[in-house]
Amino acid sequence: MMWLSSGFIFRRGTSAYHRLDPRVKLLVSVLMFVTTLLVRTLYELAAVLLFMIALSAFATVLRRVARTMAFTALFSAFIFALNFVFTRNIETSLLYAARFVAIVVSTSLFFITTSPDELEQVMKTFRLPRDVIFAFVTAVRFIPVMFLDTIQIMDAQKSRGLELEKGNLLRRVRNMIPILIPLVVNSVVRSGELAEAMESRAYGAVPRPTSLVEYRTSLADKAVATAAVVAFALVAYSFYFVIPAQIL
């Protein structure tokens, strides 16, 4: 599980791409995402994918992006098979399958290089309510804690004779109940304690809380954002007006 999800979990990085304003990274990812939806041929898609791989290499996360791609391969094989059954067209089926990989890569590139702190910043930019942002922050904050909780509960129940790996599928699912119940109870207790601690530290005291960290958009951020928008406009324009699809 950890292996699969690692394609979406942030790890601290120091590349120039990591240091960009999170909103710029979001813009780049969204534009790449849209581009993958605009492409009409395999060649165009290959070009887009190649660009994403180059960008991943620049952001020094190529290895993890590759892992994401390997993970999505299974799904995209399924998409290919399904499309081929219905359309009997190898090229179209391949396009859909590869497009799925490209979409996942564009999204994962954003999540891999953006810290939860920066995500919070992005949410603030969109003027989401403070409670929603805080709920998101605590949810992400407690992922590692709940993960450790789960391991502890599993060990405790195993030592009391619970056999997790035995039996058919139904049996295995039923075996998860003794894991889930303590986990839920733990979380409810924890949320009560969190609420007390929040109250004790004046949560919600003023309608507009201030922030310790200030995010400034640098010149590099502006340059990258402009370049991304211009490049996207050029690519989109060329797809539809300059290069007819048949030539490629």
Added chain:
Amino acid sequence: MSNILEIEWLGFRYPDSPRKAISDFDLAVPEGEIVVLAGPSGCGKSTLLRAVNGLIPHMYSGEYTGSVRVGGTNVKESSMRDLAQKVGFLFQNPENQIFMFTVERDIAFGLENLGVPRPEMRARVDEAMRLLDIGELALRAPHELSDGQKQRVALAGVLAMEPRLVILDEPTSLLDPKTASELVGLVARLRKELGTTFVVVEHRLDLLVKVADRIVVMSDGRKALEGTPAEVLFGEDAESYGVSTPSITRLQKMLAKDGLVPQGELMTTAELATSLEGGRS
């Protein structure tokens, strides 16, 4: 010196409970003291602490009698916003009071909520990190910290709000002996540097007797004993309320009974040994 905390005839009963969690409780704490609150589990310590910082009655409603005053203002009539700046509360499990992804942002959490301007907030966060000597952890994530470090971060978050009174709820229960004694040393230092008053719920009396000014023993929601550590621990009743007297104090008590050492002050192992040496020569 004026009293920072004044509890008068406090009584509290939770809505679904047949008996009172606290009854007829009186306590006055002068500013700058370290008070240890002891007693068996379920004796009402946690309820008392929550009544001091305002969670009772603002978050938990119930049958409330008497009054609690912090720095002269009645807790019942103040808002949680004001109380959060007067009373700091370090909960038992530091994990569940660290909210943010980095240490420095978590320390700033309370100040952000209060709307403190950024330059002032920066200064107060840095000062809290300096006091607890955790400057190098500023950008760490909570899951990258040890239990002792989490405890310090949580305490820094409390201190950044500059409360005059700090409540510590079993602060050493999750710490190893070395880290626990470091924490007690820290409390003594903060009292000296900042003049902060501490109310500490603690079972490890051996660590705290040297720094505490007073011990209050609770039983069944009432105050059972109150006095200096020496008064409480040399008294006859402490053991019957489940207070575990440090072994060295028990030894001193036994030796004093035979007239071998004096029984005025609590002695450390070294002091006791010196006193015995002196008595023999």
